[in-house]
Amino acid sequence: MTLKKHVSDNKITIVIQDRFDFSIHQHFRDAYCDCNESGSEIIIDLSQTTYMDSSALGMILLLKDHVDKISGKMKIFKPNEAVNKILEIAQFHRLMTIEK
Numbered sequence: 001m002t003l004k005k006h007v008s009d010n011k012i013t014i015v016i017q018d019r020f021d022f023s024i025h026q027h028f029r030d031a032y033c034d035c036n037e038s039g040s041e042i043i044i045d046l047s048q049t050t051y052m053d054s055s056a057l058g059m060i061l062l063l064k065d066h067v068d069k070i071s072g073k074m075k076i077f078k079p080n081e082a083v084n085k086i087l088e089i090a091q092f093h094r095l096m097t098i099e100k
Contacts (some may be wrong), residue, residue: 005031013077015045020083022055032063040072047078057090064096075099 003024006013014031016024032042042063046052060076067074075097079087087098 003027003031010037010039011041011043013043013045015048017048018050020046020049020052020056020059022053025055025059028059029062032066035066035072036070038071040067040070042067042072042074043077044074045077046080046083049079049083052083052086057086057092060092061095 002017002019004015004017006015012032012035014028016028035042044060044063064074076087076092077099079098079100084098084100087093092098
C-alpha cells in the first residue's frame with residue numbers, strides 16, 4: 001500500500017508514497033474519517049509522492065470539507081515540483097496551506 005498514517009495527540013499525518021490516485025481512495029478516506037475531535041490537525045505528506053491525478057485533488061477537497069466541519073486545520077507538506085505544479089494549477093494554495 002502507498003499510504004501510511006501516523007497519529008500523535010491531536011494530529012494525523014497521512015503519508016502518500018508513489019502514486020496518489022483513485023486506487024487509494026478508500027484507504028485515504030479511512031485514514032481520516034474517524035477524526036472528529038474539534039481542532040484536530042491533518043497533514044498530507046506528499047514528500048514521497050511521484051504522481052497525482054484529478055481524483056487525488058477531489059480526495060483532498062473531501063478531506064478539506066471534513067476538516068472544516070470539525071473546525072480543524074489541514075496542510076499539505078512538501079510536494080515535489082511536479083505535484084506542486086498540479087496543486088498550483090488547481091489553485092489549492094488559495095484553499096489551504098501548502099508547506100514547501
